[in-house]
Amino acid sequence: MTKTEKKPGIVTRNLNVTFNGVPAIENIDLELHRNTVTAVIGPSGCGKSTFLRALNLMHDMTPKCKVTGQITILDKEITEYTGVELRKRVGMIFQKPNPFPDMSIFDNVISGWKLSGMHNKKFYNEIAEKALRNSDLWDEVKDRLKEPAISLSGGQQQRLCIARTLAVEPYIILMDEPTSALDPISTQNVENTIYRLKSEYTFIIVTHNMQQAARISDVTAFFYLGKLVEVGSTRKIFTNPDEKLTEDYVSGKFG
């Protein structure tokens, strides 16, 4: 499978998620193409995280959470994957950097492999260096790979988490407000990383930062009260959206 084809990486049809019977997102129909960066925006509580977590079966962990509808990931129904198979293809970066606290920087990068039972040491070094270079962290950490991951700054930790995800070579990377806990410079580092990697990966990034969405995404999807209001090219969404609601939100009239 070549990664550069411009065909849908993710398709959702009539996607619904409920918690305790209360709907969090309703009837989401969305088609996201490979090797694009899609920004998911919308006010707090509108279901952005809920949508994202449906795409890598993370809701399986939550009791009393029900997901219905159809999700197709990389041309295959999501139900045909096991959680492990799917998440090797669909990685996720969280809002708060969450490196494994009692592992070294190096062990964190290769943790996806190591914990899945691959034990070729030589392979580890290659994987780690490549992933750290790709996440723009290599120069900062190459001399301290054995140090604990929590000795890094918040921004470095987040790029370490990106490296850890890149190391397992997924096709799709989901990011839930990946820079909201970071300072402006770290934010820019992470954005640069995404920008540089977008020819190789499909990114879906939830963000509250309109400028960020405008800067790094090709496509923007606007959610409101659990529904998908509008999706289109980022330029269109930010300059000339079809819906009044979208215009009000992107221009900061509410949110």
Add this chain to the structure above:
Amino acid sequence: MELNSITYSKAKLRRRKFVNALMLSLCVVSALITIIPLIYIFFYTTGAGLSSLNLDFFTELPKPVGEEGGGMANAIVGTLILIGIGSVIGIPIGIMSGIYVAEYSKQLFANIIKFLTDVLTGIPSIIIGIFVYGIIVLPMKKFSALAGGVALGILMIPTITRITEEMFKLVPMSLREASLALGVSRWRTTVSIVLRTALSGIITGILLAIARAAGETAPLLFTAFGNSFWSSSLDEPISSIPVQIFNYAISPYEEWHNKAWAGAFILISLVFVINLIVRIITRQKYENTV
């Protein structure tokens, strides 16, 4: 504060100060009452026990009444064997049931198990002894090290289950999600990430359970029973420090009373050392997280 106290009369203020001082001294006295028995026990057993403690105590078998010397070697080894059997049974069952309750079971079932482990913790240990007497000693028609070990194991299970569960609950959800999101299986995440993070806390709990089990006498009376020679196999009765102390202490002989004190001293030292290790482990844990 200042403003309020102005509205009090001088007398009221004095009364308040008095009550304050009274309560404070009561607290200090209570704290002293808490530690005095410990200090007393510690010094008394050290004083009474040390005098009859010598190398023979650790290497010799008990001597019959009237003969000088002898030791508790078989009881010391016996206690270690009983704790060993108890640990082999109690640690894996305790940890695995704790993991099940914390990570996998439905809420209702988890609550039932939690409630029952609390009840089990409160059951007098002599009843555990009678239970094991019923299920192992009677069918085998003899007292045995195995039965004693099982009794200690059952005593350890609820403590270890609860501490495992509680330590697992302290591991942040974000770590589990980080691991799962990398395509690591649920079970591997539980073992390599959650258990690993919770491990020092769980070890602390295990050590405390062992310290507790090491001093148990009642459940061993019906199970391991005790003897005054080396036991050759696990289906024979086996001696243990607490039971040996018990037998010596209720005897009418001065010489044996001294031996009982020496045994008590060994037991207390064991508990003391285990608690010291616990302190060191938890200190390290604390330093790691800061």
